Amino acid sequence: MxxxxxxxxxxxxxxxxxxxxxxxxxxxxxxxxxxxxxxxxxxxFNAEVQGFTLQNYKDFFTLPYYYNTLKNSLYVCVVTTVITICLGVPLAYVMTRYNIYGKKLINIFIIMSLMSPPFIGAYSWIMLFGRSGFITQLVEEIGITMPPIYGKLGIIMVFVMKLFPYIYLYVSGAMSSIDRSLEEAAENLGASKWRRLRTITLPVVLPSIAAGAIPVYLLTLVAILPQIVVIVTSFINTNGPIFVKGFGxxxxxxxxxxxxxxxxxxxxxxxxxxxxxxxxxxxxxxxxxxxxxxxxxxxxxxxxxxxxxxxxxxxxxxxxxxxxxxxxxxxxxxxxxxxxxxxxxxxxxxxxxxxxxxxxxxxxxxxxxxxxxxxxxxxxxxxxxxxxxxxxxxxxxxxxxxxxxxxxxxxxxxxxxxxxxxxxxxxxxxxxxxxxxxxxxxxxxxxxxxxxxxxxxxxxxxxx
CATH class of the missing domain: 1.10.3720.10 (MetI-like)
Structure with a gap:
């Protein structure tokens, strides 16, 4: 041997x-x-049990503190995925089918929201919609009470703004590769815009929609305006933790x-x-x-x-x-x-x-x-x-x-x-x-x- x-x-x-x-x-x-x-x-292995054990997994699935986190994660995950699809697909269609002014700049901001840490986005939304946020105080002056951003609503908002570029980029790539002659032929045969979208465009990009949804689902399970808020805030004068008047x-x-x-x-x-x-x-x-x-x-x-x-x-x-x-x-x-x-x-x-x-x-x-x-x-x-x-x-x-x-x-x-x-x-x-x-x-x-x-x-x- x-x-x-x-x-x-x-x-x-x-x-x-x-x-x-x-x-x-x-x-x-x-x-x-x-x-x-x-x-x-x-x-x-567990410090309280000697040798090989499943105690950690038992604790996870029996103690509410742990298994509720899984339930909350799945809920946020599903809702975020649905909203990102609803937001990303129409945006990709408009950006690839129409000449939008400042398209390159818009693309940069969309990509930036994908590449920047989610924590920066969360911080920015708190600055806008938190208990003492700028928009929260603004609408309170006219008698409108904003719903709290903390909790599931805020998490979903941050994840949607962070992750919808996955759908947008996947679908944009698929729509850009579609042979325009197919849509033009359908239009010449008298098909309406809605019928062209339903029978030609969507069947072609549907796999890409699913491909974009999967990373959103996985990344949400674990984890344009925010950038502007952050930059402006960085120049506002502070006195300890408090923002004061003036820029510097x-x-x-x-x-x-x-x-x-x-x-x-x-x-x-x-x-x-x-x-x-x-x-x-x-x-x-x-x-x-x-x-x-x-x-x-x-x-x-x-x-x-x-x-x-x-x-x-x-x-x-x-x-x-x-x-x-x-x-x-x-x-x-x-x-x-x-x-x-x-x-x-x-x-x-x-x-x-x-x-x-x-x-x-x-x-x-x-x-x-x-x-x-x-x-x-x-x-x-x-x-x-x-x-x-x-x-x-x-x-x-x-x-x-x-x-x-x-x-x-x-x-x-x-x-x-x-x-x-x-x-x-x-x-x-x-x-x-x-x-x-x-x-x-x-x-x-x-x-x-x-x-x-x-x-x-x-x-x-x-x-x-």
Whole structure:
């Protein structure tokens, strides 16, 4: 048997792409499979019960405190999904079928609501509709009492504004690809607008509506105006937790002296993560598209797994896995960077794959036939052709990294705190001015990054 094993090992060709596959799978196993496996394993142990037990699961399904959270989550999830479909589909139809003034700017704001942390949106809605919110006080002056934003209503509102871009982007892409001649032919045959929409447009985009609804459902289960509110608020003068009359730059001066390390950490961690994401994204995209097989399919599925898993769950998994020697990463920048890479890699992989599918493989085949090695062909020809797609995806990953909150808040320490974590802690401390200033920095960085993305991608790469 040992001889057969040695013979099998001897038959394995350790060429460049075999080594890449082994390294990538090892990285995914260490920072993705191992943390989640550790998390699941720990769930079967309880401090009050000796040995392997289902006590934690029993508590969850028998104690009202726990199972009511599941009921509330499912309710919010279903309602949010329905409302996002009702909002996203008509908006996508109007934006793709009519010449709307400022369409590009509207698209940027819609995408911004998707890429920015939900916490910023929640904070903005409280500033508008909270107990002392601007609109709440405004309508109270004319005798109208606003319903409270706190509770399920507020959660649904924030989630809808955060997640309807999924539906919008999916359906917009599907509608843009519809052959206009079909609709024109139906119109020439006397079909009304409603009948054309019902018999031609909707059947074509229905799969995309469902595809957009699934991520909304999953992301809601776990987690244009808000940006404007945040930016304006950041310039209002404050006296402790209270806003006072007048505008100024006091909040920005305050964060420069108190929270400059958070800003440095955010851009430093995101930059290191992006370098790793670009290298891994380029290699994984090539394997998934050009070297289709069981390994490529498995790798592609693993890469997309963190896309629909809550960041908080990933953070807890990493803490569980790397909280003890020999690989003690808890409390270090490395665990933050690892979380960013694992969680944001899908953007770059999807973008690189989309570009590579448009590249004729005969170019690479011609290079190899001329005697150039596959490795050199990849770096000299293929990688250069993939670069626009990889850079576009990297920009999206960059935006997602600097805005990441759910995993960061589980993993940070005083020395590794980021802007998104600082926004949360500042608002909890009632330092609303500094929180708004930090959020404005993220907002402006996101806008600039999206403009660069649109310039590089030229509409060839989808946001999702």
């Amino acid at each position: 040992l001889a057969s094993f040695k013979k099998y090992v001897g038959q394995i060709r350790l060429d460049f792409w075999t080594v890449v596959k082994i390294v990538v799978i090892a990285i995914l196993a260490l920072f993705l499979i191992y943390p989640f496996s550790s998390l699941i394993y720990r769930s079967f 730059l006091e909040s920005y001066k305050n964060i420069w002296y108190r929270l400059s390390s958070n800003i440095t950490n955010t851009y430093l961690f995101a930059t290191v993560a992006i370098v790793i994401i670009i290298i891994m994204g380029m290699l994984i995209s090539y394997i998934a598209v050009r070297q289709k097989g069981k390994v490529g399919v498995a790798m592609d599925l693993l890469i997309m797994f963190p896309y629909v898993i809550p960041g908080a769950v990933l953070g807890i998994g990493l803490l569980t896995a790397f909280n003890n020697p020999p690989l003690l990463l808890t409390g270090t920048p490395f665990i933050m960077i690892a979380a960013y890479v694992v969680r944001k890699l899908p953007y770059t992989v999807r973008s690189g794959s989309a570009f590579l599918q448009q590249v004729d493989p005969s170019i690479e085949e011609a290079s190899i036939n001329l005697g150039v090695s596959p490795r050199r062909t990849f770096f000299k020809i293929t990688a250069r052709m993939m670069l626009p797609g990889i850079c576009s995806g990297a920009i999206l990953s960059w935006i997602a990294c600097i805005n990441e909150l759910s995993s960061s808040i589980m993993l940070y320490t005083g020395k590794t705190s980021t802007i998104s974590v600082a926004i949360y802690t500042e608002v909890v401390r009632n330092s609303f001015g500094t929180g708004a200033a930090l959020a404005s920095i993220l907002t402006m960085t996101t806008v600039v990054s999206l403009l660069i993305f649109m310039k590089l991608s030229k509409g060839k790469v989808s946001i999702i």
